[in-house]
Amino acid sequence: MLTDSNANILETIQMIEEDKLDIRTVTMGISLLDCADSDGEKARQKIYDKITSRAEKLVEVCAGIEAELGIPIINKRISVTPIALVAGASSDTDYVEFAKTLDAAAKAVDVNFIGGFSALVDKGVTPADEILMSSIPRALCETDVVCSSVNIGSSRAGINMSAVKRMGEVIRETADLSADQHGFGCSKLVVFANAVSDNPFMAGAFHGVQEADTVISVGVSGPGVIKRALEKVRGESFDECAEAIKKAAFKVTRMGQLVGTMAAKRLGVEFGIVDLSLAPTAEVGDSVAHVLEEMGLETVGTHGTVAALALLNDAVKKGGLMACSHVGGLSGSFIPISEDIGMIASAAAGKISLDKLEAMTAICSVGLDMVAIPGGTTASTISAMIADEAAIGVMNHKTTAVRLIPAVGLEIGDMVEFGGLLGRAPVMPTHSPSAEAFIARTGRIPSPVHGFRN
Amino acid sequence: MKIILTVTGLDHTGIVGAVATELTRQDVNIENVSQSLMDEYFTMIMQCSFDENTQNLADLQDAMKKVGEAQKVKVRIQSEDIFKAMHSL
Structure with missing residues (x-):
């Protein structure tokens, strides 16, 4: 055996064992469009049956691949067609039961999360979309593994400010309903601009209408591997930094491609995409x-954080693009507060502000993610924060998202514990002047002129 | 099926013998071996193959894990695919 291949073998093992390289998620997207029914009860039965039959072997197949390749697959997840599109055919006036069906189906096949309790309202709101948004607070508080997302803006349609106003109220209501857990329900709710239909990451995953019936997509993780690569070029120029990141990202992404194609083949479904996002966890050695x-x-x-992130985000993409057949999802660095030990430390020490975070979201995915804000923050302030993020996304043709947790009962500086991959976050200060009159206007902010590329 | 078996841990007498004996018992063919010692640290990489119709990967991993425990070293068995995917264009 050649010595360089020995070195490669040991490098791979080191990446997995020491640098915490893992497959963050194997997500099965399942279309529920064929489950629509004028009778809500029948629709829910069809949904349960379809999810449990399609995903019956998902966890088992992933466990087999994990053992065979020796690389951990942390999460097994399901994303489904936005429920507003499926439930809209029924005469139900409340969709909480649909969320409970998703919860039961996900638990039956033992996946970690199911996403798609969603509505796409970037241009307008249908009666079904309105029912879905109104159902979100109870849906999230009465289920365990259901995730919800609402798309309120796009570069093509502009920003639906009426929906932005509504979602501020929905987040407020969800926080109050889960007040005993300091607003934990909100950790499963994402408000998007330019949402993507093939995102394998939670809480924002849903299975878009243009996707195939059943698809496997993969999200990788690898901040530890990238950091190790950068340690070897300490003090060198940015050119060297970018090269080191690209090479490491290539290797990380190859793992995603391999696991995704193996899983899709063994499950007899199509392989979708690899999401190149660097996903951190709150563990040591896994921080963006x-x-x-x-x-x-x-x-x-x-100062300098945005420039560093720009280089990282771009180099990860360049390295990853060649490593797999189809790139999709969000494919940028994640910068959640609560799920990254370095972000937690900086926020707890008051060294990163919401304003700097906002600037960072202009150049990477996805947005103000897992940010705890004071428990008493008003719905209009939350809406205004959503509007700012949406503006960044819509004007720059990129996805932005807001996952804010009004930490009910806690004040600035207090720590909220979410547990597991969701980690913990210090409550961060928001700006105090009101945006009430701004949000009260409702209507739509027109799409930017460069939204029309035809 | 082609696999890469790696053994790492503190060096002592009998590691190669124990691993090779168990592989023979499991009807696994050793195709290539590379072994090195850095100070007290033992590293061995073996490229092996076995017939998937008569031998099961999970059982083999279990059997070799026991050898690793007895020898106080870490024994991993991984499909060759992961290394090919990561390191070859």
Whole structure:
């Protein structure tokens, strides 16, 4: 055996065992369009049956691949057609039962999360969309593994400010309904602009109408691997940094491609995409913030953070693009507060502000993610935060998202514990002047002139 | 099926013998071996193959894990595919 292939073998093992390289998620997208029925009860039965038959072997197949390749697959998930599109055929006036059906189906096949309790309202709201949005607070508080998302803006349609106003109220209501857990329900709710239909990551995953009936998509993780690569070029130029990141990202993405194609083949379904996003966890050695700090920043959030993130995000994409057949999903660095040990530390020390976070979201995916805000934050302030993020996304042709947790009962500086992959977050200060009159206008912010590319 | 077996841990007498003996018992063919020692640290990489119709990967991993425990070293068995995917264009 050649010595360089030995070195490669040991490098792969080191990436997995020491740098925490893993497959973050194998997500099965399932179309529920054929489950629509004028009788809600019948529709829910069809939904349950379809999910449990399509995903019956998902967890088993993933466990087999995990053992065979020796790489951990952390989450097995399901995404479904936005429920507003399926439930809309029924005469139901409340969709909480649909959420409970999703919850039961997900538990029956033992997946970690199911996403798609969703509505796409970037241009307008149908009666079904309105029912779905009104059902979100109870749906999230009366289920365990259901995730919800609502798309309120797009570069093509502009920003639906009426929906933005509504979603501020929905987040407020969800937080109050889960007040005993400091607003935990909101950790399963994402408000998007330019949402993508093939995102394998939660809480924003849904299976778009243009997708095939059943598809396997993969999300990789690898901040530890990128950080290790950067440690080897300490003090070198940015050109060297970008090269090191590209090479490491290539290797990480190849794992995603391999696992995705193996899973799709064994499950007898189509392989969709690999999402190149660098997804951190709150564990040591798995932090995007620490990658940025490795480039020379004392603490993430200081001046230079946006430039460092721009380089990282772009180099990860360039390395990943050649490594797999189809790239999709969000494919950018995630910068959640609660799920990244470096972000938690910086926010707890008051060294990263919401304003800096917002600037960071202009150049990477996805947005103000898993950010705890004071428990008393008003619905209109939440809506205004959503509007700002949506504006960044819509004007820049990129996805942006808001997953805010009004930490009921807690004040600035207090720590909210979410547990598991969701981690923990210090409550961060928002701006106090009101945006009430701004949000009260409702209507739509027209799409930007460069939204019309035809 | 082609597999890569790696053994790492503190060096002592009998590691190669124990691993090779169990592989023979499991009807696994050793195609290539590379072994090195850095200070006290033992590293061995074996390229092996076995017939998937008569032998099951999970059982083989279990059997070799026991050898690893007895020898106080870490024994991993992974499909060759993961290394090919990551390191070849």
